[in-house]
Amino acid sequence: MNTAQEQIMIQKCRNGETRAFGPLIGNYRKQLYSYLLRLCGNKEEAEDLFQETLIKTWMGIKKYSEQQKFSSWLFTIAHNSAMDKLRKRDKEKMITEIEPDDLRDIKDPHKELVSKEIGTKIWNAVEQLSFKQKEVFLLRVNGNMSFKEIAKTTNEPLNTVLSHMHYSIKKIKGFLGNQNER
Amino acid sequence: MNDKAICKMFEKEMFLYIDKDLPDDKISFWKEHLANCNSCRSLLNDTEIIVGSVKENYFEDLLDVKYETMIEKVVQSKRSNFLEWFFPSGSVREKYAFSFKLAVVGVLAVIAVIISLSTNQPNTVKTISRDLLDWDGEKITTQINELKNKMNLIQDSNWDKQIDVLDQRMKNLEKESDKFSFN
Numbered sequence: 001m002n003t004a005q006e007q008i009m010i011q012k013c014r015n016g017e018t019r020a021f022g023p024l025i026g027n028y029r030k031q032l033y034s035y036l037l038r039l040c041g042n043k044e045e046a047e048d049l050f051q052e053t054l055i056k057t058w059m060g061i062k063k064y065s066e067q068q069k070f071s072s073w074l075f076t077i078a079h080n081s082a083m084d085k086l087r088k089r090d091k092e093k094m095i096t097e098i099e100p101d102d103l104r105d106i107k108d109p110h111k112e113l114v115s116k117e118i119g120t121k122i123w124n125a126v127e128q129l130s131f132k133q134k135e136v137f138l139l140r141v142n143g144n145m146s147f148k149e150i151a152k153t154t155n156e157p158l159n160t161v162l163s164h165m166h167y168s169i170k171k172i173k174g175f176l177g178n179q180n181e182r
Numbered sequence: 183m184n185d186k187a188i189c190k191m192f193e194k195e196m197f198l199y200i201d202k203d204l205p206d207d208k209i210s211f212w213k214e215h216l217a218n219c220n221s222c223r224s225l226l227n228d229t230e231i232i233v234g235s236v237k238e239n240y241f242e243d244l245l246d247v248k249y250e251t252m253i254e255k256v257v258q259s260k261r262s263n264f265l266e267w268f269f270p271s272g273s274v275r276e277k278y279a280f281s282f283k284l285a286v287v288g289v290l291a292v293i294a295v296i297i298s299l300s301t302n303q304p305n306t307v308k309t310i311s312r313d314l315l316d317w318d319g320e321k322i323t324t325q326i327n328e329l330k331n332k333m334n335l336i337q338d339s340n341w342d343k344q345i346d347v348l349d350q351r352m353k354n355l356e357k358e359s360d361k362f363s364f365n
Contacts, residue, residue: 119239
């Protein structure tokens with residue numbers, strides 16, 4: 001779906017056409033769910049957050065301004081919902097206590113095609129990032145947000161965001177290098 | 183600036199360069215630098231490969247049925263603006279935003295009343311509250327009773343009779359005065 005088609009879908013949603021909402025979100029479904037799952041590390045919570053994001057998006061679609069990318073707006077909503085949930089719990093605890101069952105599908109390369117092996121390794125590397133690094137990395141990669149948008153969403157200075165991204169890439173690169181040596 | 187320092191600077195600005203979030207002259211400068219610097223070129227390539235690989239490999243997804251059910255629930259959940267204003271859906275922050283605002287207004291109102299009462303300057307709050315505090319039920323009851331007694335006195339007095347007596351006296355006086363004039 002290109003930007004023009006997306007805008008038509010958004011307009012339809014604003015007019016109350018419920019059938020337009022599924023395809024509009026469907027465009028970002030995988031990225032959004034993946035982002036929430038990676039960030040909170042728990043399938044059930046990721047699904048709850050996904051639904052919460054959908055509700056807020058649907059309820060607030062009239063307030064959406066075309067000056068912002070729809071994907072950025074959507075991911076900002078998801079990010080804020082996730083942060084609210086994360087704040088309730090001990091952040092570090094949440095990141096380290098990833099339920100193995102929830103990520104089994106992600107980490108099990110047998111379920112995936114061989115061509116995706118590199119992707120699996122990268123995702124495993126993403127798991128090694130600190131919370132802040134993961135937050136920035138996922139907003140960039142899954143949310144396709146610019147660094148200025150990420151800085152605004154996370155309330156961090158632009159330089160800090162750039163630094164998190166820089167170290168994320170460095171860490172992932174290092175992790176992949178170690179994996180290849182084994 | 184030596185090459186190492188320039189490369190270090192590129193490391194810092196690389197993501198802005200990717201986003202084209204830099205002035206045109208800066209972008210041209212980095213383009214030129216990348217054409218001549220293997221290290222920065224390889225850093226940029228590695229970054230793009232890593233980001234690209236992640237983007238191509240979203241393994242996790244919701245089941246279609248689950249997704250469709252969610253969408254169905256969401257689009258049917260639109261509530262009236264009135265309900266939404268009082269009980270906003272979504273995050274805890276939003277849910278309690280209204281209650282929080284209400285609480286803040288309440289606290290401010292209480293503070294305003296306390297300040298008004300404690301200040302030396304006369305003000306409406308103080309006047310009303312003093313009137314309320316000074317209100318003396320007994321005093322008012324006594325005043326009402328006094329008024330009632332006065333009303334009863336007026337009713338009890340036989341004014342007509344008094345006037346008649348006065349009238350009769352006047353007539354008698356006139357008669358007597360006539361007598362004196364004839365004499």
